[in-house]
Amino acid sequence: MNRQEMSDNDQNQGGGCKIDIVESYRDYTPPIPVRAIVERLLARMPDKYKWGLKTIVLTDAASLSRSAGRGKLKSRNKRVHQRECLGMYMQKWKGEPAWIRLVVDNVLAEIPWYAKRIPIVRDAALGSVLYHEFGHHIHKTKKPEFKEKEDVADKWSDKLLVAYLRKQYWYFRPILMPIAYTFKLARKLLARFLPTKR
Numbered sequence: 001m002n003r004q005e006m007s008d009n010d011q012n013q014g015g016g017c018k019i020d021i022v023e024s025y026r027d028y029t030p031p032i033p034v035r036a037i038v039e040r041l042l043a044r045m046p047d048k049y050k051w052g053l054k055t056i057v058l059t060d061a062a063s064l065s066r067s068a069g070r071g072k073l074k075s076r077n078k079r080v081h082q083r084e085c086l087g088m089y090m091q092k093w094k095g096e097p098a099w100i101r102l103v104v105d106n107v108l109a110e111i112p113w114y115a116k117r118i119p120i121v122r123d124a125a126l127g128s129v130l131y132h133e134f135g136h137h138i139h140k141t142k143k144p145e146f147k148e149k150e151d152v153a154d155k156w157s158d159k160l161l162v163a164y165l166r167k168q169y170w171y172f173r174p175i176l177m178p179i180a181y182t183f184k185l186a187r188k189l190l191a192r193f194l195p196t197k198r
Contacts, residue, residue, distance in 0.1 A: 017047045020055045025104075028060035032122050034104050041127050044164045049134060052141050054097035056130070060105040086110070087129045089136035098141070100133040102126070120169055127164055132157035 019042060021035055038056060061083040082088065088101045107129050108116065115121045135156030139145060145152050166173070 017050045022057045024059045026063040030104050037126050044167050049138050055099040057101045058104050061103050087133045089133040091140050127161045128157050131160040
């Protein structure tokens, strides 16, 4: 099978870069435009990491089926109820392509009410969870590492989120760079002149 046939086959099985976003809420209306934010987060992401992922489902905890809601997932050697999760990555299984579920009400519960109006805060909250789940996908399909899966996903989340924020909010750099430099300098001065506790 040549490369073109392989890529056509991947696309026919839902493996292309086009990712469907499905909203499935029961009695919940997100207070912010979640779908638009997720679309923007995906648009700024390199295509090479999207291959093989078909769907992102945006849902709320109440919409999870009874069996899914009662089910538990293993995370960092702990069992966690699916209804308490912020997101889940479902790998390719029995011919079905991989997909991601974001439990939007749980993600937004992590943000204080007054901060939900600030675009960079909303993007960072949703982006950290979405990119964490993409970290599982990348770990599974592109760059396997022999480390704790959650640590690898966190590393990818940080990397992808920083790249996104730099591109999307480039105009904050002139403001944030001097502030970061000032904090770094202050920390060095404090470490130098304050006695250390022993």
